[in-house]
Amino acid sequence: MLFNSYIFIFLFLPLALAGYYSLNYIKKYRAACVFLTGMSLWFYGYFNKSYLFIICGSIASNYLLSVLINRGGVWGKKETRKIMLVFGILANIAVIFYFKYFDFFIENVNNIFGKTFELTNIALPLGISFFTFQQVSYLVDSYKGETKGYTFYEYALFVSFFPQLVAGPIVLHNEVIPQFRNHDKRFFIPENFSKGMYIFATGLFKKVIIADTFGIAVTYGFGIIPTLSSLEALLVSLSYTFQLYFDFSGYCDMASGIGYMFNIELPQNFNSPYKATSITDFWGRWHMSLTRFLRTYIYIPLGGNRKGKTRTYINIMAVYLVSGIWHGANWTFILWGILHGFFNCLDRLFKNQWGKIGKVTQWFITFMLVNMLWILFRAEDIPSAKLFIKEMCSLSSFTINGDLYNCFNLVELSYLEEKLPFLNYLASHITGVNLWLFIFGAFFVVLNTKNSREKEFRPTILNSLAVVMFLVWSVVSFAGVSTFLYFDF
Secondary structure, three states: OOOOOHHHHHHHHHHHHHHHHHHHHOOOHHHHHHHHHHHHHHHHHOOOOHHHHHHHHHHHHHHHHHHHHHOOOOOOOHHHHHHHHHHHHHHHHHHHHHHHHHHHHHHHHHHHHOOOOOOOOOOOOOOHHHHHHHHHHHHHHHHOOOOOOOOHHHHHHHHHOHHHOOOOOOOOHHHHHHHHHOHHHOOOOHHHHHHHHHHHHHHHHHHHHHHHHHHHHHHHHHHOHHHOOHHHHHHHHHHHHHHHHHHHHHHHHHHHHHHHHOOOOOOOOEOOHHHOOOHHHHHOOEOHHHHHHHHHHHHOOOOOOOOOHHHHHHHHHHHHHHHHHHHOOOHHHHHHHHHHHHHHHHHHHOHHHHOOOOHHHHHHHHHHHHHHHHHHHHOOOHHHHHHHHHHHHOOOOOOOOHHHHHOOOOHHHHHHHHHOHHHHHHHHHOOOHHHHHHHHHHHHHHHHOOOOOOOOOOOOHHHHHHHHHHHHHHHOOHHHOOOOHHHHO
C-alpha cells in the first residue's frame, strides 16, 4: 500500500488509528499491539499477498533464533551462541541474495562463461533489505544480551510497524519497543497528532507535487539520452537529484508524521543532505539509519580506524561497496558505491587541505559530485551513464526541447498563471518558466529551509491552513500516483 493513495488516507490510516487507540482505551494493550501488527501486515501485503509468507516467516524464524541466542544455545556455551548468530546472519543474507541478486548473479555467469542458465524472474518483495537489516541488528544485539524480555508480539510489531516497514528508517529495538511499552504513549495525544498531520502533509506534498513532477522530466530525459543537448542533460540530472531528494525526504516526513500520530518518535533519517560540504558530511545526512547500520555492524567490526590508515581505507571501501550492493542488483549501483567510498577516502586523506578552501566552494564541489554520481544511480547500465555524462560535459549544445519544458507544465500552475498578473507576466516573457521555477525553487528549498526535525511545530491557524492546502492539492493529484523510489531498494 502507498502513503500517497486514497485507500491509505481515507480508510487504512483512520482505521489503524481508531482501532489502536480504542483497544488501548479499554486497557487491551496486548490486543492493541497485535491489532497494529495485523494492520501493518495488511499494509505490506496489499499489492501481493505472497509477500506475507516471506515477512511472517522471516519474523518468526528470526525471533526464535534470537530466543535461542539469548538463552545461551542448546549447551549454554558462548561458541554455540556465536554459531547461531553467524547462521542467522548468513540465513538473512541468503534470503536477500535469492530474491534480490540471484538473477543478477545468473546474468553475469551467463555473460562471463557463455552459459544460458534460465532466469527465475523473481518478484522483489517490498522493503526486504530494510526489514532484513533490522532483524540482523536485532540478532547481533541478542548476542550482546540486549534484547532479553521482549515478547513475540512486541518483536513482530517492531519489525512490521508500517510507517517504516518498506523504506526505513532502519530502526533499533531499543528505539521503538520501549515507546510501545510506555503507558503514557498508548493514548491519543492531540499535540502529537497535530504535529504528525503537519509533517505527513508536508511529506505528501513533497512527494506528489514536487518529486513526481521532477520525475516526469527524468523519465523523458533518460529515455532519449543520445539526443540530449548538454544543457538538457544538466537539467535532467538536476531533476533526478531533486526528485530523489524530495521523494525520500517526503517518505521520511510521512513515516515520521504517522509515527507521531501513534505517539512513536522514529529516528531521524534525513537531514538536509544537499547542504553538505563534503562527501563524508553528505553521508552523515542522507539515509542516516543505513549509514548508522553500516558503521555499527560492518565498519566497526572490521576494525574501523583502529588498525592503521591502510586498513581504515579498506574498511571504508568495504562499507560503501556493501552500500552499493544493498541498493540494487546492477553494476551501476556497485560502481556508485565504490566511487562514494573512493571519494570518502580522499576526503579523509586530504581533510586538512579541504578545510582551507571556502565553504561555498566546498558545497559546490560536493553538490556537483553527488549530482554526477546520481546519474549512475538512475541509468539502466554503465554505458548509458557514460553516454549521459559525455553529453552533459561535452558543452556541444545549449538548446532545450519544448518537450522538456512541457514536463513541468502542471495544470495548477497554468491556472495560477492565468489568474495572477505577476506569474502571467513571467510566463509570457520567459520560455519554459515552470521548469526554471522548479529548478531554482528546489535549490532555494534544499539550501535555505529547515527540515521537519529542526522546525519547532506549533498548532497555529497558519499551520492548519498549510496542512489543508498540502493535503487537498496532493489528494487531487493522486490520478498520477507513483511508488517511492526507495521501494526498489
